[in-house]
Amino acid sequence: MVPLDKVAEGEVERLLDAAFGPDRHGRTAYRIRAGMAWLPQLSFALLDDDGRLIGTLQSWPVALTQEDGSQSPLVMVGPVAVHPDAQGTGHGRALMDAVVAAARAQRSDPLMMIGDPEYYGRFWGFSADATSGWDAPGPFEPRRLLALSVDGRAIGGAGMLGPRVVVAA
Numbered sequence: 806m807v808p809l810d811k812v813a814e815g816e817v818e819r820l821l822d823a824a825f826g827p828d829r830h831g832r833t834a835y836r837i838r839a840g841m842a843w844l845p846q847l848s849f850a851l852l853d854d855d856g857r858l859i860g861t862l863q864s865w866p867v868a869l870t871q872e873d874g875s876q877s878p879l880v881m882v883g884p885v886a887v888h889p890d891a892q893g894t895g896h897g898r899a900l901m902d903a904v905v906a907a908a909r910a911q912r913s914d915p916l917m918m919i920g921d922p923e924y925y926g927r928f929w930g931f932s933a934d935a936t937s938g939w940d941a942p943g944p945f946e947p948r949r950l951l952a953l954s955v956d957g958r959a960i961g962g963a964g965m966l967g968p969r970v971v972v973a974a
Contacts, residue, residue, distance in 0.1 A: 806903055809848035809861060816858045817850075824886040833943030834919050837966045838865040838881055846911065847880060849903050851887075851896050859891040862900035864908075867917070869939060871964040878914040878969055879952070898928065905929050908955040915960045916953045925951055938963030 809817070821829065829835070843863040851860035862885045868876035882904055887896045908916055918931065919941075925931035931951035938961065939950055952960045 836942040860896040866969040868969040882918040912956040935961040
């Protein structure tokens with residue numbers, strides 16, 4: 806496992822195309838993080854023994870924006886991508902283990918993702934328990950909108966998920 810910023814962007818895009826298809830850019834997750842750069846300290850790559858990229862996980866600075874315009878910062882996890890010929894071998898799970906451990910060590914903002922609650926809940930504790938008031942800029946299944954506090958901070962609230970706005974001081 807290496808930091809994702811050690812891998813050429815073109816390699817990452819080719820892997821994402823192989824894992825999810827070139828039409829992936831229209832998905833709701835892409836709308837939530839639109840215009841944001843991924844977080845190097847919470848994004849990882851897996852290389853095989855020959856140095857070929859076989860897995861990536863990107864994390865993004867997003868926020869829940871309440872009706873009054875205030876934001877609750879979150880870190881969006883995903884996509885978790887494994888090359889089709891390396892799937893089913895535990896690589897995706899290793900990438901998730903790495904991001905959750907790093908987020909806990911850094912006491913990052915709460916993690917959120919769109920994913921399978923049975924899988925991500927069982928292994929890492931993600932759940933939709935606190936996300937019922939959340940909305941997204943595109944279609945989504947509410948049960949798949951998941952969150953995880955990595956430092957005990959409460960998660961919840963109501964609002965729209967989207968890019969994190971940084972206010973200049």
